[in-house]
Amino acid sequence: MTSRARRAGRRRRRSQDGGAGGAGAEAAGAGPGGQGGAGPPPELPYFVRRSRLHNLPVYLGLRQGRRLTALRHIHGDIWALERDLRAFLGSLGVPEPQAQVNEVTGTLRLRGHWGPEVRRWLLERGF
Template sequence: MASLGRFLPRVFQFGTSKTACKYFETAKVTERLCSTFRRAQPTTRLTAYSHEFPELLPEPEPEYPGYTVSYEEFKYVERLLPMETVPPPPENVLDGNPTPSGWIAPRPESRQLPYFVHRTKNHMLPIYLEVRNAQTRIVTKLHKVDGNIWKLEAELRAYLEENWQPRIKTQVHEVSSYIIVKGNCCDHVCKFLLSKGF
C-alpha cells in the first residue's frame, strides 16, 4: 500500500463520495496489475517441451527465391501501360483520305479561312449533343471556335437550312467560343466541318 500514497491526496480531495471509492478501487487494481507484470518472465522457455508441444514453437522464416534487376525486359511492360499523352496521328493518314475507322485528318487549307475549329486532344471534332429536361431540350454544340465566329455561324446556318431543315435556331456564345444549334444535327455539322477541312 506504500505505492498507493500518490493516490491518497486525490481520494481525500473527493471525500467519501462514490467517485472517490471508484477512484481508489481503480488504483488498487492498477497496482496489482503492475506487480503481476513485474513478476512475469519476459520469455517462455519451450525448449524442454518442444517434443510434446511442437505447435507452440515459432515458425521458421520462409525462404524467398532470389531476384535480379533487369531493365532490358521492361520494354515488354511499357507496351501494356496506358499512354500518358495522346500520340500524334501517323504520317500515312495525313493525306486527307479516311482511315478504316472513318477518321479523317484535317487539311492544311483550313488555315486560310477567317475562322478555325480546333480538334480535341483525341484528334476528334468538338461536336457534342446535349439532352436536358427529360429529353425536351436537345441541342447540338460546336466548341473550340477561333476567329470570326459569326461568319462560321452564318455559313453553318445556310448549310443546315439547305441539307437538314428550312428553319434553324442557333445561338452564338462569343466569349466561350461555341455555337448552339437547336435539335440533333451532329452528323450534318460534322459533314460541314469536314467539307471545310477541319
C-alpha cells in the same frame, strides 16, 4: 522494368525514328486518326480546332427536354461561322434553326440534333 523506364525507352525510340507516326496514315495524306485535316487550315475568318483526340468538337445533348447540337473550340469570327452553318442547314431544307452563340467560350449551340450534318459540313470545309 518500371513503367517510367518503358516510357523513357519509347520516347527515345520515337525521337530516333523522327516522330511518333512514321510512314503511316499521315504520310498517305490523312491526318491523325485517318480523319483528314492534314493540310493547312482553310482561309476562312474562323477556325474550328479539333479535340485533343483529333475528333471534331461536335456534341449532341439534351437540355430541359430539348435536343441540342453544340460546336466547340471555335476561334475567330464565330458569327461568320453561324451564318455559314445556317445557310448550309437551310440548303438541306431545314427551317431556320435557333442558335445561341457564346463568344467568350467559343461555343455555338443549335436546337435539334444536327451532329452528322455538321460533321460532314466541317470536313467539306477542310477542318
